[in-house]
Amino acid sequence: GDSVTQMEGPVTLSEEAFLTINCTYTATGYPSLFWYVQYPGEGLQLLLKATKADDKGSNKGFEATYRKETTSFHLEKGSVQVSDSAVYFCAAFPSGGGADGLTFGKGTHLIIQP
């Protein structure tokens, strides 16, 4: 079945550092790809998405580009803030799949120090 692999955490950075969280997927066809974010004590919320190859999703200064050739969807941000501290989940949704097809990675805990 489909699977999503993301880098293990925690990832600890200083404020204003550059962020990359790696994510790769295994799926038949071309799934839609997502990054969800979970702030402390809250549920997951959609951060950004991309539905086809070479699409770039962006939101709140975060970006991720759908790379078909490397089956990747790495999350990046040029200058992180303390408020970005959260757990980030990469997810894939197969093309033509049913609603149960959303597959999550295990999550990467990001800690930003002032």
Add this chain to the structure above:
Amino acid sequence: DAGVIQSPRHEVTEMGQEVTLRCKPISGHDYLFWYRQTMMRGLELLIYFNNNVPIDDSGMPEDRFSAKMPNASFSTLKIQPSEPRDSAVYFCASSWWDTGDEQFFGPGTRLTVL
């Protein structure tokens, strides 16, 4: 819109007791999902409903777990009898039929079984 509502937010109970978790999805959403999140296993899909009908409960860990959706605005997840290994954060999420790839999560219920 109030978003997905879950209650209680925290539940502490003793082993062997019955636990009932509640969820109110976003109005108009056709799908409802129950997830469990633990440090060891990450985010696991337990069961999901479409138009109040359970579609896939293959993620329900054992017969001690049951879920119902008596109407479009309410669902319950029941554990009877509860065990310490059931301690986790339980999330409810909902989505629309035609954008089933984007799920909206509730704040979760943190369950502790002593």
